Amino acid sequence: MGFSFHVQGRPEVDSDLCTGCGQCVAICPDQIYTLENRKARPGQGVFLGCIACGHCVAVCPVGAIAVTGRGMTADDRRPLPDPASRATAESLENLLLARRSIRKYQDREVEREKLDRILAAAAAAPMGIPPSDVHVLVFSNRQQVRAFTAASMEAFRRMNRMLGSWIFKLLSLRTSKAEKEIMRDFIAPLMRALVEYYDAGEDIYTYNAPAALLFHHGPHGDKSEIAIAATYAMLAAESLGLGSCMIGSSEAFNHDSMLKQHYGIPKEHKVGMALLIGYPAVKFHHALHRRLGSVRFAE
Ligand SMILES: Cc1cc2nc3c(=O)[nH]c(=O)nc-3n(C[C@H](O)[C@H](O)[C@H](O)COP(=O)(O)O)c2cc1C
Structure with missing residues (x-):
């Protein structure tokens, strides 16, 4: 909005x-x-x-x-869920602990009702200043996700060609050392690998997922708001028995205006990530303990 x-x-x-x-x-x-x-x-x-x-x-x-106004209507007031029906600290911790990124999906579509609940959860996420300027393009079946993957691969090919061109080398004179390193050591090899695997019949971009949400934000939103909305969606998917995986490489969308145009994403919008969703075809038998980079209590 x-x-x-x-x-x-x-x-x-x-x-x-x-x-x-x-x-x-x-x-x-x-x-x-x-x-x-x-x-x-x-x-x-x-x-x-x-x-x-x-x-x-x-x-x-x-x-x-x-x-x-500002995206709100007079009937947006809803009954407050009864405290007894809300997630307890323990049930939330268990949901967080049991969640894993899922890259292998069953051959089964995701019900529309579940996608709607996931989208409602994403909409409940906080935003910097209301109204939300986070937007979602929904690929609700495998065919749509495959078409999205194929279109993305074409864009990656165009970008790979561009990366080798003298125009790019000239433009990159103005970028910082760190940006050059990220492009040379991460983005360029990643895009090459995604395309090479795809051509060899293996999809390591959207993993043949049955559904995906592509998050983008307008000029009044930002990347962190996308991350929060996508996290809410991810946890909702988990609570519905679905698996999900965030795909940051969808950010490459921002470097290819043809791809944006193809999917009706306004030029001034930035794509943040895709969230793949589907029934997991893998069963984990253990949870993992994770650590933050560091935690310090200020004195
Ligand atoms: C912002 C973000 C971007 C990610 N991008 C990708 C991606 O492009 N491809 C992929 O396979 N996984 C991607 N992941 C998933 C991570 O690799 C995954 O979260 C990590 O391996 C830890 O696994 P876990 O989620 O099961 O704890 C991304 C995760 C985040 C948070």
């Missing part, structure tokens, strides 16, 4: 319902609300104005507030 900062949400208070409890006044990060005659009243705010974060809607105990 991607709204400019000049477009504000429109908060409205039903003063017949408002009890003047002041919770909207306390929670609004932009201090939009004041209490007048024991009724909440939305005003201009102190910084950006209403960004439609929806916290006033969610905190109002009597449902007196609706916000419209």
